[in-house]
Amino acid sequence: MPTVSMTVNGKSVSKDVEDRTLLVQFLRQDLGLTGTHVGCDTSQCGACVVHIDGRSVKSCTMLAAQCDGSDVTTIEGLATNGELHPMQQAFMDNHGLQCGFCTPGMVMSAVDLVKNHPNADEATIRAELEGNICRCTGYHNIVKAVQQAAKAMGG
């Protein structure tokens, strides 16, 4: 089996995997990083969003082999020294989650959206979360959380 190597949450990892291994399988099964969720497996829900070289992508719609040599960040890589990332803190403060299933992908998409649109208004936040589906919250508190985090992140 070919070897795939990448940096995940700052650590170098190398594993022998089948060519057809999806990135999300690699993260969850080979690395045990189960924070990245699989909601739909059909590229629609966004529960599996991670960052590859700074861009948010759906890890269920990428091969692990495509990420050979890349820098990957998952939800487990956001907190620093036990302190939540401002986006995670804002989801907590604003009750931006209920069951929490969509939350890892939602947070990863939201971090990318604030990076690209530091002063995003509500309409932009809603449009940029197009790829993330939440069945619980009705999105309202998620949008509030992103607004709070954008301020905290210096937008």
Add this chain to the structure above:
Amino acid sequence: MYEFAYHKPGSLADATAALNSAADGKLMAGGQTLIPTLKQRLAQPSDVIDLGGIGELSGISVSGDAVKIGATTRHAAVAASGEVASAIPALAKLAGGIGDPQVRNMGTIGGSIANNDPAADYPSAVLGLGATVSTNKREIAADDFFTGMFETALAEDEIITGVSFPVPQKAGYVKFPNPASRYAMVGVFVSQGGGGVRVAVTGAGPCVYRHADMEAVLSGNFSSGALASVATSADGLNADIHASAEYRAHLVGVMARRAVDQANG
């Protein structure tokens, strides 16, 4: 997913060689259509050849009269390009309306037009601007490129290298997005330029097509009001759980008027 061998060539020549030596090779660009297809076991290629490692296939260049976009240029890059936005604003807007940010961060123009989904956005811009598709073998005019539902003029071993869009005087694109996928239930791309007026319709029929009646009327009077006299027949249009053929025919008129208004700014 069935098993396959993955290749990531660093040059077009290596990609062609990999494709030719595979029993049943399949190119992959952003994978946003191909990977879901593989996951559903709707395709069983022996080899997947990733174009992502070929630097020369990616990039945007704008000269006075043309916008050239490399085949593996991602939708997000086109949407964010100031150069594209000033030369052909409708094209940047179209790219920014494809799917969602994560799809736009991976999906490419070459993959979109090679796939030629009847509801995809880019085919309408290629046809509506009279663009030229470049491959590793030849140049193909937009009018000859899209040949049917999920069908193009591409040969089995042909690789798209880029698309060249002539800069029009004006252009507009408006779609009625499917609320779940954002694919076009109906999308209309209109332009007025050196090659005259072009109106391309996506989402409505089995394949993107030009609306000759609208082009004739708009050539005399490029205003949304002029389109009131043009009827769109429902014959041969798509009907599915999302909309009937009659509904789509009606949407063609509405989207066309809005696209002309957008073009007229």
